[in-house]
Amino acid sequence: MDLRQMEYVVALADERHFTRAAELAGISQSGLSSAIRGLEQELGTALFDRTTRRVEPTAAGFALLPHARALLEEAARAREAVMRVGPAISGSLRVGAEQCLGLVDVSALLSTFHQRHPGIATEFAQAGSHELVGAVREGELDVAFVATDRHLGALRHTFLGGEPLVLVVPPDHRLARRTTLRWEMLDGADFVDFSETWGVRTMNDDLLATHGVHRRVRCSVNDVHTLLDLVTRGLGVAIVPAHVARKPQAATLVTCELPGAAQPSWSVSAICPLAPAADAPSGLLLELLGETAPCEDASCFAGEAVETTEVIDAADAEAASAVGGQPVMAVGR
Incomplete structure (x- = not known):
């Protein structure tokens, strides 16, 4: 035989x-x-x-x-x-990613790729999703991990997962003790947000504009931990992907669901110009996605929600009922 x-x-x-x-x-x-x-x-x-x-x-x-x-x-x-x-595969690979995507551990992915294919020279750049989309389209990057579905055009994209957006506020903020959050409560609030090249910033701008919320972005940042630190220090509130609110740096913040039954969804994708050949460096990298855990930091996804005791006065309760407000769970950190 x-x-x-x-x-x-x-x-x-x-x-x-x-x-x-x-x-x-x-x-x-x-x-x-x-x-x-x-x-x-x-x-x-x-x-x-x-x-x-x-x-x-x-x-x-x-x-x-x-x-x-x-x-x-x-x-x-x-x-x-x-x-x-045998003879090692050679070549080069240019990869980009937005910071703290949570749904994909880019550092672990690049480490595994380097161990598997040491002959391929790898370059990595970190930037906002909109900037990364442009870099892939212009041929400056071979693969990028982004948190946006805008302006992808003919770019090939592989959806990696999604999660809701949530509001994080300091524990002494006026919204921290509300059992019901309504969009008008955010009107005029000071915000900390990411720069305009980040996918979540575009989502936030559109989401708040749709609901008639006028806000002032007091601080624009390019770092997740800086954003959480500024919120902790009382410079504003922030709307972030749910896994960001579970980070250790958000331990003292209060997390609230956004109003409405259908929560806005933040999603992550891998994008590249064309469907790569199986033996191309970009194809070899994407093959490893199934072998790499989403995020080794347990705080990204394993956090337990601890419900706090909420206080709301009768006027607030009546107003919430009048506008069909949705209940919200505030999580003490």
């Missing part, structure tokens, strides 16, 4: 049809039939029962099948072992 025969056995057992199995194995139907007959003669028993419409493994065929699969898997592992000590 040889590996090709095992490949034919597996293909025919999976497809239960000679024509489809032959296409899958890359051989003519007559060639497949001849190979199966030859193997049956070698083993002295029928491996498949053949009818005009269907092919079914016999008891002997079912007995052979797991061993055939194991041989093919072992052969694949052997090829991989040889490739690892």
Whole structure:
């Protein structure tokens, strides 16, 4: 028995049809039939029962099948072992990402890529999502991880996940003790937000404008931890992706859901100019996405919500009822 025969056995057992199995194995139907007959003669028993419409493994065929699969898997592992000590893949890869995406651990991804393909020279740039989209479109980056679905045009994008936006406020802020948050409560508030090149800044601008909220962005930043520090120090409130509110730096802040049953969603995607070839550096990087955990910092996703005791006066309760306000959970940090 040889590996090709095992490949034919597996293909025919999976497809239960000679024509489809032959296409899958890359051989003519007559060639497949001849190979199966030859193997049956070698083993002295029928491996498949053949009818005009269907092919079914016999008891002997079912007995052979797991061993055939194991041989093919072992052969694949052997090829991989040889490739690892063979000539290294070379080239270059230019990667960009917005900071603290949470849904993808870019640092871990780049580390794994470097270990797997040390011959590929890797460059990494950190910037806002809108700037990164432009860099990919202009050919300055091969792959970027962004938090926006705007202006992607014909760029190929792979959706990696999403989560809601939430409001974070200092514990002594007027909104920190509200059980119900309404859009008009944010009108005129001071905000800390990201610079205009960040995807979440565009979302916030559009979201608040849609609900008629006028705000003053008192501080624009390009760093998640700086934003949280400024909110903690009372310079304003902020609307951020939910995982940012679970960071240790937000431990003293109060997190509130935004008004409305349908929460605005913040999403992360990997983008590149074209569908990369499997052996291209960008293709090799994207293949690793399934092997890399979203975020090694447990605070990004594992935080437990601790409900606090809320106080709201009768006037607030009546007003909330009048405008159909939605309940909100404030989380003490």
